[in-house]
Amino acid sequence: xxxxxxxxxxxxxxxxxxxxxxxxxxxxxxxxxxxxxxxxxxxxxxxxxxxxxxxxxxxxxxxxxxxxxxxxxxxxxxxxxxxxxxxxxxxxxxxxxxxxxxxxxxxxxxxxxxxxxxxxxxxxxxxxxxxxxxxxxxxxxxxxxxxxxxxxxxxxxxxxxxxxxxxxxxxxxxxxxxxxxxxxxxxxxxxxxxxxxxxxxxxxxxxxxxxxxxxxxxxxxxxxxxxxxxxxxxxxxxxxxxxxxxxxxxxxxxxxxxxxxxxxxxxxxxxxxxxxxxxxxxxxxxxxxxxxxxxxxxxxxxxxxxxxxxxx
Amino acid sequence: xxxxxxxxxxxxxxxxxxxxxxxxxxxxxxxxxxxxxxxxxxxxxxxxxxxxxxxxxxxxxxxxxxxxxxxxxxxxxxxxxxxxxxxxxxxxxxxxxxxxxxxxxxxxxxxxxxxxxxxxxxxxxxxxxxxxxxxxxxxxxxxxxxxxxxxxxxxxxxxxxxxxxxxxxxxxxxxxxxxxxxxxxxxxxxxxxxxxxxxxxxxxxxxxxxxxxxxxxxxxxxxxxxxxxxxxxxxxxxxxxx
Numbered sequence: 001x002x003x004x005x006x007x008x009x010x011x012x013x014x015x016x017x018x019x020x021x022x023x024x025x026x027x028x029x030x031x032x033x034x035x036x037x038x039x040x041x042x043x044x045x046x047x048x049x050x051x052x053x054x055x056x057x058x059x060x061x062x063x064x065x066x067x068x069x070x071x072x073x074x075x076x077x078x079x080x081x082x083x084x085x086x087x088x089x090x091x092x093x094x095x096x097x098x099x100x101x102x103x104x105x106x107x108x109x110x111x112x113x114x115x116x117x118x119x120x121x122x123x124x125x126x127x128x129x130x131x132x133x134x135x136x137x138x139x140x141x142x143x144x145x146x147x148x149x150x151x152x153x154x155x156x157x158x159x160x161x162x163x164x165x166x167x168x169x170x171x172x173x174x175x176x177x178x179x180x181x182x183x184x185x186x187x188x189x190x191x192x193x194x195x196x197x198x199x200x201x202x203x204x205x206x207x208x209x210x211x212x213x214x215x216x217x218x219x220x221x222x223x224x225x226x227x228x229x230x231x232x233x234x235x236x237x238x239x240x241x242x243x244x245x246x247x248x249x250x251x252x253x254x255x256x257x258x259x260x261x262x263x264x265x266x267x268x269x270x271x272x273x274x275x276x277x278x279x280x281x282x283x284x285x286x287x288x289x290x291x292x293x294x295x296x297x298x299x300x301x302x303x304x305x306x307x308x309x310x311x312x
Numbered sequence: 313x314x315x316x317x318x319x320x321x322x323x324x325x326x327x328x329x330x331x332x333x334x335x336x337x338x339x340x341x342x343x344x345x346x347x348x349x350x351x352x353x354x355x356x357x358x359x360x361x362x363x364x365x366x367x368x369x370x371x372x373x374x375x376x377x378x379x380x381x382x383x384x385x386x387x388x389x390x391x392x393x394x395x396x397x398x399x400x401x402x403x404x405x406x407x408x409x410x411x412x413x414x415x416x417x418x419x420x421x422x423x424x425x426x427x428x429x430x431x432x433x434x435x436x437x438x439x440x441x442x443x444x445x446x447x448x449x450x451x452x453x454x455x456x457x458x459x460x461x462x463x464x465x466x467x468x469x470x471x472x473x474x475x476x477x478x479x480x481x482x483x484x485x486x487x488x489x490x491x492x493x494x495x496x497x498x499x500x501x502x503x504x505x506x507x508x509x510x511x512x513x514x515x516x517x518x519x520x521x522x523x524x525x526x527x528x529x530x531x532x533x534x535x536x537x538x539x540x541x542x543x544x545x546x547x548x549x550x551x552x553x554x
Contacts, residue, residue, distance in 0.1 A: 180417060187414050190403040197363070197397075198466065199389030199418040 005312050009174060009256060013167050020159050032159045034260075034267050035166040036224045037243075041251070041259035042169045043216035044244035049253035050182065051209040052189030056111045056241050057098070057118030058217055063125065063236030064094040065218025070231030071131060074138060080147045084222050091218020092211065094121075099210035103203060115241070122236040137232025145229060158227050165223050166260070169216060173256050176212070177312050185209050189254075217244075250291055252300030256312050261299045316341040316500050317362065317470055322371035324357050324524075331357045333524040334371070339470075344492060344501045346515035346532075350544060354524040355504045356398055359472050362502075363395045364388045376469070390418060394468035398475045398504070400455045404448030408439060408458060411447050415462040433465040436491060438484075452479050460488075464495065471495065472502045477510055489514050512536065520544065 016035065023031065040062055047053045068090030072083040102113045125132050132138075145152045152158055176182040184205050187195040196202045225231045234240070243266075244259075251262025266284070273283035295302045304311040317339040324332040332354040339345050347355050360366035362373055364385030372381045380388050389395070394415075403411050409430050416429040434440045437457040442450070447458060456479055463471050477485050485507065492501060492514045505511050511518060511532060518535040520528040522544040528535060535541055 183410070183414065183417075186406070187403055190405050191401060193365075194397070194401045194403065195414070196386050197365070197389060197395050197401075198415050198462070199386050201384075201386050 004308075004310055005174065005256075008311075009170055012257065012260070013163070013170070016163055016166070020156065020163070025155065028155060028159060030267065030271070032155070032162040032227065033224075034263050035162040036220055036227060037267070038247070038260040038263040039166050039169040039223070040217055040220035041244045041247040041263050042173055042256075043213050043220060045248045045253060045255075045259045046173065046176065046185075046216070047209050047213040048245065048248055049255070049258070050177065050189060051185040051206060052192075053206060053209065054111050054245070055114040055210075055213075056238075056245070057114030057116070057121075058213075058244050059236050059238065059240035060098065060114075060118040060121040061091050061095055061214040061217035062221035062224075062240055063121060063233075064090040064214075065221030065223075066225040066231050066235055067125065067132065068218065069222035070138065070140060070225050073140060073144060074231075075131060080145065080152070080226055084147075084219070084226065087222030087225075088215060088219050091215045091221070094218070095211045095214020096207075098214065099207045103206050103210065115238070118236070118238065118241050122233065122238070125233045125236050132231075132233065135233050137230060137234070140225065140229045140231065142229065145226060147226075152227055153229060161223070161227055165220070169220070170256060170260075172216065174312060177256065181205065181208065186254075246288070248298070250288070250298055252298030252302070252304070255298070255300035255304060258298050258300035265299065314341050315339065316376060317502075318374045319362070320372045320374070322358070322361055322373065323369045324354075324361060324366060325369045330524050332361065332368075335521075335524075335526055337519065337526065339500060339502060341469075341500050342496065343516045344496045344503065344514055346511040346518045347502060347504045347521065348506070348511060348518060348535075349521035349527070353521040355521050356474060357524075358521065359395070359474060359502065359504060363393050363472060365395070389466070392469035393472065394463045394466040394470070395472045396459045396463045396474060396476060398478070400452065400459055402447045402455055402458050402462070404446070406447055407443065408434065408445050408447050408450070409443040411458060412461050412465045416465040416467075419467055429465050429467070433461040436464055436494070437461045438487060453481060453484055456480055457484065460491070468499060470500045470502065472504075474504045475506060476503070477505065477507050485510065 019031065044058050047055055065087040069083045069087035072078045072086040078086065098117050102110055105113050126134050142153045150157050152161055184195065184200050188202055188205060192202055221235065247262035247266055248259050250265055251260065252258030269284050269287055270280055274280035297305055300311065315338050319335055319337045322332060322335045335358060349355050357366060361368045364383060372379055375391060380391065412430040412433050413426050416426045420426050420429060431440065434443060437460050439454060439457055439461060447455065450458060456476065460476055463473065477488055480488060489510060495501060503515065515532055518530060518532050519526060520535060520541050527544055528538050528541050
């Protein structure tokens with residue numbers, strides 16, 4: 001079971017590695033972007049897919065990482081590596097505070113509380129426009145985007161940086177789902193009261209999931225800003241909270257590979273349909289409705305239900 | 313004989329309704345105690361307060377000499393309590409083995425030990441051949457047995473079983489009686505039960521609750537002969553006037 005899982009996920013990484021040398025420039029750039037966004041979706045999946053906590057405020061974490069990194073470079077004069085660390089720490093702090101407060105609620109109330117926190121974060125970005133340049137955002141100059149001597153604005157380097165991040169995120173999730181901690185998260189998703197009555201501290205485990213998910217989201221946000229050279233308020237807006245939910249739902253909640261499939265699918269669905277018609281969101285909407293009707297468990301979820309029961 | 317669990321003045325009021333009122337209860341270690349009483353007598357509320365699912369309005373719960381009244385449920389479980397639910401509460405999407413493994417892990421370190429405890433608990437309830445099945449696909453009776461297996465795998469010092477034989481077949485009930493007697497060698501058992509044959513054949517002592525208070529306590533044959541208990545069950549007490 002472990003070796004099959006290793007073959008599948010390792011195979012995906014190897015395939016992505018090979019694609020770097022094969023793909024035309026346009027798709028090459030897209031895939032780098034998709035890998036970073038899929039890392040974000042994977043982080044979302046830790047909370048939603050494995051723990052059963054539906055957050056509508058993940059943009060807060062993504063933006064915390066992006067702005068933590070960006071502001072540290074722009075105003076703190078830090079180089080990329082320590083700036084990434086600042087982004088990670090920002091995500092850690094924000095997710096810990098949000099977790100402690102929001103986990104006092106459950107269900108719909110939890111969704112609303114996370115949504116409101118994220119909106120507060122978005123408005124804070126706009127409010128402190130002197131530092132953040134508000135809506136407009138700011139560009140991280142090409143000259144500054146060098147990590148350990150590697151120029152991250154170079155497409156090949158950028159692709160491999162995204163691949164490393166994606167592989168790390170996926171490895172972390174694979175490890176998590178096999179760990180005792182991860183199994184308790186799944187138990188909480190399945191039956192929270194029973195989990196508590198088996199002697200597990202449910203609150204502490206859920207908080208752990210929020211912090212893990214929030215911090216990984218922040219790392220993805222920081223990497224996105226650094227690799228593509230732009231930090232903007234859009235990434236803190238509500239659509240960046242909805243995207244990971246959609247990607248995970250489409251790809252298969254509670255599967256390790258699902259978030260990547262969902263992100264890839266959605267990205268190219270919009271990309272291709274916008275080439276055909278200006279009403280591309282209509283195409284995307286119809287596809288979403290069809291998938292929800294006929295593959296309610298998402299792409300990887302259906303594969304698991306029908307073919308590969310072992311899929312983690 | 314040492315007392316494993318006791319309560320003093322334990323009460324629960326739900327907006328004026330006195331579900332449990334001022335209950336003093338002592339359970340010696342090693343005993344099988346049955347808790348019986350008509351529907352609505354407060355049995356489930358009472359054990360809910362023992363294991364921390366329900367916060368008492370007043371009173372104290374003492375487990376193994378320690379006042380645990382203010383501990384959250386999961387801390388009480390870690391002290392050696394296990395509670396099996398009246399309404400079957402398993403992890404429907406997980407395998408039978410993983411259900412039991414989740415119960416065993418808090419007190420076992422290695423996964424090999426966990427696997428052994430899982431197999432042992434499932435064998436004892438007769439589900440040893442169904443480890444790989446998804447729990448939600450089991451029949452109702454088998455889910456009840458799975459619930460009991462989870463209680464066993466917790467290796468508790470006090471096992472609280474809330475109507476465990478509900479929905480079991482006659483054959484399964486007979487096996488359950490043997491299992492309870494077998495378990496009592498290592499565990500103190502508090503059993504909420506409606507099936508009188510189970511109570512009479514397994515319990516060392518019986519506590520009868522009615523209207524949130526303890527009505528009688530004694531050996532099974534004493535309880536069976538007690539006129540007040542008969543009245544409570546048959547609904548012919550003086551207040552009813554029939």
